[in-house]
Amino acid sequence: MHRCVFSHGGWIMAAPGGGHGPVEMSLSLMEKLKVLPPDPARGAAAPSRGLWDAWVMSAEAEGPGIWPPAVHAVAYGTLGKSPPLPVGNVNDRPFLLHIGDVGDLRKLSFVCTEGLHGKGILLSKVRLKDRDTREELGFEAAxxxxxxxxxxxxxxxLAVIRPDCQPLRDVEYEVRVRTGDVPAAGTHAPVHLTLVGEFGDTGPRPLRRGDHRDAFLRGQTSMFTVRAVDLGPLTSVLVGVRASGLGSGWFLDTVAVRCSPGSPGSRGAAGHAELLFPCRQWLDDGVGDRSTERTLRLLGETRDGLGETLASHGGSWTLRLHTGDFPDAGTELGVSVTVCCRAGAALPIGVPRGALRARGRHYEASLVLPEELGPVVKVRVEMEEGEARDSWYCRKVTLRRQRQERDGRGGSGEGDGKEILKFPFVRWFSPENGGQVSELPLLSSGSPESPIPVVLEYVVSVRTGSSESSATTARVWLTVTGERGDTGRRALARRRGERSFAKGRVTSWSLEAVELGPLREVLVEKGPGSDWHVEAVSIREGPFAPFEAVFQAHRWLRDGAAGPTASVRVPLTEVRPSAVTMAPLPSDAPAPKSDGRWRVELTLGNEDDDDGDGGGSARGSPGRRQQQQQTLLLPPGLCLVVYGSEGKTSPLPLVGPRHGTGDGGASSTIAFEASRPSSTSSLSPSPSSPSSPSSE
Incomplete structure (x- = not known):
């Protein structure tokens, strides 16, 4: 017995002339699989152990003579993915893939880490068969x-072909990578990227510079294309740089992704929406947390007509809260949604317990935003406290302006129901590690080059007084307010095994919130229970931020007749340098040591610039521009002296390979390779120069 799968992948149009008669078409045979009937003697089918026999066949007569050992396969399913598994051959001889329990298979990814010496392999067939259930799967590999x-x-x-569902399509993702505009932001090291969605990920993909010399340099935006089986709704991007040593890091500003308009996987107009994944951090083993790889969460999407800046979003709206469509995505707990506007927040919308129990469903409620609140700036979602195992996956929150009856003058009232504000949370909510609250901003139409609000990690440290009876066992809440809004009331939950709010103790928590701007004050609240002496609160934008805001309280919070909670508002006292700005080196990691070789880049500006910073536009006749280009030929005796913390170098001749990028425009760059003794130690500014030499 065989199972035949026929492919169409297109629209079935109505009969010519708009009739209701039958429509005939031919479908091509995609795959023919052998299906064995159940054996009554064996009883029920044995559960799968994740052991699959695989056949991979090359269309070439003999196939490659020596199969490279660097070729692996990764199987993606509804419950996860397998580790890289070696591919035995492409000569249609069976080999074993121990895939494990990854749920229903969705795609098979072939990975090669060493290249195939100038020629790929033309496939004709790929097939998998489960050793226990005898299920067979085919792929469109011809x-x-x-x-x-x-x-x-x-x-x-390659996407799995199943008769009961449409196979996932191939999609071309356009990826735009913007390097930050800060000193030494660029890198010449290899960069890799992984797109992650609800259906799986692409695996690490190298972003090759090709002919783009300016890729990953300061202030530059670089474009790349990543082709993959449809990932579903994108949730995050993993970016890494393979570099180590002083000055080799990279300051990444933003990654933006969209489906190519002509890609088979683009979904109509939605294919033109650009998804933003902000970073605004260093990928450098000598800065901050020393990480050279970061996971960027989805912030939102932009496209023309989406979320333009308005004077007000006042009126009636329909709010929808969408739960993810996969196992265990729902929750029995209650959830609240708060819409925050420029002039204040609307009353929270409470979702009762059990309303979000079902996967793939949504909860709907009506909301009226007063005109005086102004435009919407962000949405906050909070899940009530529960057990550590309680979790919920929120796919997105949408606000749709309600359709209004036409008024007596023939107007359409507040709106026609087409205005939609989207907030793609695509994340798990869990009581563990403070993951019960999340915020997303409303993005205006624009591009990553425009300033956008981002979600920051605020590290909050609370110091309890050292006098007798200063500690408390009561519940504590904190609200942080800045020039751009506040965090809302956040519970500072006690962690198991930690003595929070103990005498003389400093305890820290992490709060995620849309950036608040310069901080102004904190509101500290204590629930019923023992008295508490709060001494101070300090807040940093991340664990290794260079500065911290300090709020000196020195106040007792006692139960009283004013209400169930005691509170104190504490204004900002001072902003001071942080005590810790860099993570310690691992105990087994050698200290970075320079070999004395440096890449020196000279950027030559246009002498006609109005502001003298090389940022003006080139002017003048073609002869003048040619003269400017000739300035790239520097005099042969030009030298450089580098000052460091332990002295200075001898004059370094700027000789050797030169890589000019000048075109007669506003500025031109020449790169040199220079050497200096390692005894110079770390670089420091020259006594005659107000800034440090560029080591980008």
Whole structure:
């Protein structure tokens, strides 16, 4: 017995002339799989152990003579993915893939880490068979080049073909990477990126510079294309740089992703929406937390007509709260949603317990925003406290302006129901590690080059007094207020095994919130229970921020007749340098040591710039521009002296390879390779210069 799968992948149009008669068309055979009937003697089918026999067949007559050991396969399913598994051959001989329990398979990803020496492999067939359930799966592999025709693509993905559902389509993702505009932000090190969605991920993909010399340099935006089987709604981006040593890091500003408009996987107009994943951090093993790899969470989407800045979003709206469509995504706990506007917040919308129990469903409520609150700036979602195992996956929150009856003058009232504000949370809520509250801003139409509000991690440290009876066992809440809004009331939950609010103790928590701007005050609240002496609160934008805001309280919070809670508002006292601005080196990591080789870049500006910073536009005749280009030929005796914390170098001749990028425009850059003795130690500004030499 065989199971035949026929492919169409297109619209079935109505009969010509708008009639209701039958429509005939031909469907091509995609896959023919052998299906064995159940054996009554064996009883019920045995559960799968995740052991699959695999057949991979090349369309070439003999296939590659020596199969490279660097080729692996990764299986993606509804419950996760397998580790990289070695691919035995492409000569249609069976080999074993121990995939494990990943749920229903969605795609198979072939990964090559060493390249195939200038030629890919043309496939004709890929097939999998479960050793226990005897289930067979096919793939649309005919005439597909494994790792590209020239063998330079690191990954090739194939979607599983099932008769009961449409196979996932191939999608081209356009990726825009913007490097920050801060000193030494750029990097020449290799950069890799992984797109992550609800259906899986792409695996690490190298972002090759190709002909783009300015890729990953300061202030530059670089474009790349990533082809993969449809990932579903994107949730995050993993970015890394393979660099180590002083000055080799990279300051990443933003990653923006969208489906190519002509891609088979783009979904109509939604395919043109650009998803933003902000970073605004260093990827550097010598800065901050020393991380060279970061996971960027989805902030929102922008496209023309989405979330333009308005004077007010006042009126009637329909709020929808969407739960993810996969196992255990729902929750029995209650949830609240707060819409925050420029002039204040609307009353929270409470979702009763059990309303979000079902996966893939949404809860709907009506909301009226007063005109005086102004435009919407962000949405806050909070899940009530529960057990550590309680969790809920929120896919998104939407606000749709309600359709109004036409008024007596023929107007359409407040709106026609087409205005929608979207907040793609795509994240799990859990009582563990303070993950019960999350915020997202409303993004205006624009691009990553425009300033956008981002979600920051605020590290809050609370110091309890050292006098007798200063400690408390009561519940404590904190509200942080800045020039751009507040965090809302956040519970400072006690962690198991930690003595929070103990005498003389400093305890820290992490709060995620849309950036608040310069901080102004904190509101500290204590519930019923023992008295508490709060001495001070300090807040940093991340664990290794260079500065911290300090709020000196020195107040007792006691139960009284004023209400069930005692509170104190504490204004900002001072902003001071943080005590810890860099993570310690691992105990087994060698201290970074320079070998004395440096890349020196000279940026030559246009002498006609009005402000003298090289940022003006080039002017003048073609002869003048040619003269400017000739300034790239520097005099042969030009030298550089580098000052460090332990002395200075001898004059370093600027000789050797030069990489000019000047085109007669506003500025031109020449790169040199220079050497200096390692005894100079870390660089410091020259006594005659107000700033440090660039080491980008």
């Amino acid at each position: 005439n597909v080049w494994l790792f590209g025709k020239d063998g330079t693509e690191p990954v090739t993905e």
